[in-house]
Amino acid sequence: MPAFEIDFGNPSSTHGHGSAAMDMMDAARAQVASCIGCRARDVVFTSGATEANNMAVSGLDTGGRGILVGATEHSSVLEPARSVKEKSVGYVPVGPDGVTDLDGLERMLDDDVGLVSIMAANSETGVIQPVAEIARIVHECGALFHCDAVQAIGKIPFGMDGLCVDMVTLSSHKIYGPKGCGAIAATREARGMLRPIIHGGGQEEGMRSGTPNVPAIVGFGIACDIAAAEGLADMPKQAALRDMFEEGMERKAGDVIVNGGGAKRLPNTSNIRIRGALADAVMVGARGVEVSTGSACSSSAIEPSHVLTAMGLDRDAAGESIRVSLGRPTKERDIDAAVSGLASASRFVRGKMAGGVAL
Numbered sequence: 001m002p003a004f005e006i007d008f009g010n011p012s013s014t015h016g017h018g019s020a021a022m023d024m025m026d027a028a029r030a031q032v033a034s035c036i037g038c039r040a041r042d043v044v045f046t047s048g049a050t051e052a053n054n055m056a057v058s059g060l061d062t063g064g065r066g067i068l069v070g071a072t073e074h075s076s077v078l079e080p081a082r083s084v085k086e087k088s089v090g091y092v093p094v095g096p097d098g099v100t101d102l103d104g105l106e107r108m109l110d111d112d113v114g115l116v117s118i119m120a121a122n123s124e125t126g127v128i129q130p131v132a133e134i135a136r137i138v139h140e141c142g143a144l145f146h147c148d149a150v151q152a153i154g155k156i157p158f159g160m161d162g163l164c165v166d167m168v169t170l171s172s173h174k175i176y177g178p179k180g181c182g183a184i185a186a187t188r189e190a191r192g193m194l195r196p197i198i199h200g201g202g203q204e205e206g207m208r209s210g211t212p213n214v215p216a217i218v219g220f221g222i223a224c225d226i227a228a229a230e231g232l233a234d235m236p237k238q239a240a241l242r243d244m245f246e247e248g249m250e251r252k253a254g255d256v257i258v259n260g261g262g263a264k265r266l267p268n269t270s271n272i273r274i275r276g277a278l279a280d281a282v283m284v285g286a287r288g289v290e291v292s293t294g295s296a297c298s299s300s301a302i303e304p305s306h307v308l309t310a311m312g313l314d315r316d317a318a319g320e321s322i323r324v325s326l327g328r329p330t331k332e333r334d335i336d337a338a339v340s341g342l343a344s345a346s347r348f349v350r351g352k353m354a355g356g357v358a359l
Contacts (some may be wrong), residue, residue, distance in 0.1 A: 003215040011212055012203060021214050028221025032183055035224035036149070036168055037159035042185045044207045045217050049150045049171035050076040051197075052184040053117075055208075056146045056167045058084050059197045060190070062114025065143075068092050070100060070118040070129075071310040074148060077117050078306075092118060096312045097263040098127035100134060109141040116145050120152035124294055124307045124323050125260035126269025128156060135164040144190055150174050150182075153224075154231030155266050166190040172216060175231070176328070177223030181216035238326050239267035241335050245324060246270055248339035253277075253346040259308060259321055268326040273313070274342075277349040279322045285345030289338050291324050 003024055009017025011025050026040070033040040046052045053076040057067065066088035069081045081089045090108050093101045100118055109116070116138045121128045131147055138145040146167040152158045154175045160168050167190050172181040186194055191207075200209035250256045255275040274282060279293045294305045304318035313321070324338070 003218045007214075011214060012201065024218050025212060025214060028217045031221035031224045032170065033185065035153065035228045036170070036185060037161045038168070038185045038187075042187065042191065044184050044186070044204045045212055045220075046182045046184060046208055047180055047213070048182040049074075049148065049169050049174075050182075052169035052182045053077045053148055054080045055184055055194065055197050056169055056186075057081050057115070057117055059195045060115055060144070060146075060167075061193045061195055062087060065114030066090065066112055068105070068108055068113055068116045068143075070094065072098060072122055072127075072307040073117060073119055074123060074150075077119070077148060081117070087114075088112070092116070094310055098122060098125050098260040098307070098311050099263050100129050102130070102133060102137065105134065106137055109137065109143065111142065113141065113143045116143050117148070118145075119148040119150075120158060121156065121266050122260070122307060123151050123269075124305060125271040125311075126151070126266035127260040128152075128264040128266065131158075131163050131165065139164065144193070151266060151269070154227030155235055155268060157232065160185060172220035172223060175223045175227040178216040178219040181213055181220045183220070234328055235267040238328075238330065241326055241330055241332065242267060242270050244332065245326075245335050245339060246272065248335065249274070249343060252339055252343035259311065259313070270324045271308075271321055272324070273317055273321045274346045275320060276353060277320055277346045278353065279320055281349045281352075282322065282342060282345045285348055286341035289341040291322050291338075291342070293321065294323060
């Protein structure tokens with residue numbers, strides 16, 4: 001609120017209010033850097049993770065060398081990779097559990113690859129990737145490694161330096177900060193190869209033009225402090241609630257499969273397939289239960305989840321899958337209500353589909 005009401009100046013201006021706003025931004029930059037284990041000067045603020053991912057993938061000058069991206073990456077990584085016409089693009093496969101095929105990655109890497117982009121944890125299934133091992137393989141071939149850590153921060157241990165990651169992208173609202181703010185953090189080597197994708201005023205040391213969203217940036221910094229101090233401590237409770245949800249759905253709905261259930265997953269994310277029940281119809285029937293069929297950015301898409309199809313599910317199986325996210329405020333009574341609503345809707349939808357009723 002002080003950034004709205006008191007220190008509301010433009011941080012690019014040298015007057016008193018502008019200098020105060022810049023001081024607030026510098027403090028937030030240090031908070032973000034501390035949360036992920038990098039230098040404050042390595043952090044560039046953006047409008048969100050989508051812009052940050054675009055910058056990492058399409059803004060990196062690889063000298064004409066190609067790009068490898070994970071098959072289950074967020075669309076803000078996949079689409080920029082496809083749009084870079086002068087670079088070849090390859091898609092690193094995953095196994096049925098959603099974990100990166102490390103042997104496949106090694107086979108795809110050669111001197112003609114300049115960048116590999118694989119996320120820390122998947123937004124739809126919660127599957128956690130072996131980031132340190134991926135970084136080792138990528139660096140042995142002389143490429144840079146970008147990691148979309150949007151889902152990981154505050155939920156699993158993540159340190160940019162310790163994991164040897166060259167570029168990391170973050171989102172404020174995924175850790176309860178304000179929407180409309182994110183960041184890319186890049187090592188000195190990667191920073192020297194990055195080119196801005198937004199031009200104009202030269203803010204963020206020329207890396208991201210445009211007047212910064214100071215209030216959101218301040219909130220982002222504070223959210224990073226809270227995530228670093230309290231986030232991991234809260235995860236065992238969320239993991240127990242996630243397991244409670246999955247066990248409850250199996251017991252009350254029956255014939256439920258956890259997509260990615262054989263892999264390490266985020267404590268707060270569950271992706272379940274309810275056999276014989278169209279997911280969209282189940283969600284409509286389960287009034288008051290807020291779930292989705294994929295990432296929030298693509299939940300209105302007609303096509304099946306590319307994440308699930310990359311894991312080997314066919315169109316019908318993907319269409320029976322629901323993504324559920326838990327939050328820090330989630331309690332056992334919320335799980336009970338969600339299970340009751342989704343199980344009841346699942347039984348109703350199965351009955352209609354078995355009877356040949358179009359949904």
